[in-house]
Amino acid sequence: MKYTCLQDVLDEIYSAEYVGNYLPLADEKQWTEGFKTFGTKENMLSALNYYFRIWDQGERRLNWRQEEDGCMIFERAAWTFYYIFDSISFLKDPSIIPELMQYFPPEGDVRWPWTMEDLWTEMMLQIVANYWDFGPAYMPWLMRSLHLLHPGARWAASYFMSKMIFDTFYRIKPDQFPELLILDALPLGKGDLVLSLLENEILRWQEALKRAKARLCKTPSSEKEMKQAKNAVDSAKESLACAEYVRGQLLLLPQEVISIGHR
Template identity: 85%
Template sequence: MKYTCLQDVLDEIYSAEYVGNYLPVSNEPQWYEGFKTFGTKENMLSALAYYFDIWDQGERGINFRQEENGCMIFERAAWTFFYIFDSISLLKDPSIIPELMQYFPPEGDVRWPWTMEDLWTEMMLGVVTSSNFGPTYMDWIMRSLHLLHPGARWAASYFMFSMIYDTFYRIKPDQFPELPIVDALPLGKQDLVLSLLEDEISGWQEALERAKAKLCKTPSSEKEMKQAKNAVDSAKESLACAEYVRGQLLLLPQEVISIGYR
């Protein structure tokens, strides 16, 4: 099909033939090319909201549970939402990130009455931290963390880990490093960012203790010994990175703390 607008792409995804567990018989390359050609920040966000609403209502049993060509309407909407969200990074516009935070489901007592499967949530996490956005994605995540549902801290923790990793794994000994997560710190809500960093540090402290304990058990082979030492070194490095970022946050002058959040 030759597309003339974004709606043509959406209609083809929505009406695709489904097999098995309601998996679309995909024409993914053509769909993604259509999103790349006709997608804009405004029409992609509008489409996300539209299809998510159908999906949400269907999952809640409010509406859209009737079948259409052998597949529930709300399930067609869920897959259409999937492909829209998965194409967001093709826009290469990280300013869209704040609008995406509402779609990450909360956990615990405040969880939705339905469960979003890992296939969706893992894709969504990857899109928000996509390299297509460039390192400035950290600026937009940092100023958007508070927009996540308080029960979606799992997503906030992932974003913090990703920002730290993407900052430090690129550092080379012979180059003066760029530290985009440090540059982005003034843009976040300080108490939230600090608590996420504290959690990150605690996690790496526990990982380091486990790695040390495993090393002390005298591995049975040289290979196991090397793996155990590498695990200790890796945990030490990750812990140091998280502690450094926390230290930089605490050094910020009061005048610039949470400037992006304000």
């Protein structure tokens, strides 16, 4: 099919035949080219909202209609949403990040009445914290958007904080002056939320270090196991030090610049 607009791409994805429980991938390359050619920030956000509402209503049994071939309409909408979200990276525009926070589901007592499967949530996490397509510019946009997540979507906020720390320190090279990207973004975040996330990150690595040391103390049975145990200890120490350093830099910020992105 020759596309003339984004809706042509979406209509083809929506009407695709199912193979088992999944949409076929035979036309995925063609869909990709369609998104690259016709996708814009405005029309992709509009499409995300439209198909998510159909998906959400179906999961809540508010729009429980069935097509002739036995496929639920909301299931088709869910897959269309998936391909739209997965194509956001083609825009290479991190300013879209704030608009994406609403789609991360909360957990616990405030959870939605339906569950979004990992296939969707894992893809969404990777698309938002996407260094390869957005570059380091994703960090300031993400930092100032963390508070837009549902309070129950703490799991997503924790992942994003961990990813920003990783993308900052993992890329440091010994022969280059380091760019500490996450530190530049710190003033843009909501101060109390960012501090809380960093403290949780520190606690997580303290526990990981404790487990790694316990494993090392068990006297590994081989040289390979000994090396793996030592590497696990060293890795946990490094990650803990990075998280503690970022928290320390946040606490050093003058009160006048903390949460400056929210004024």
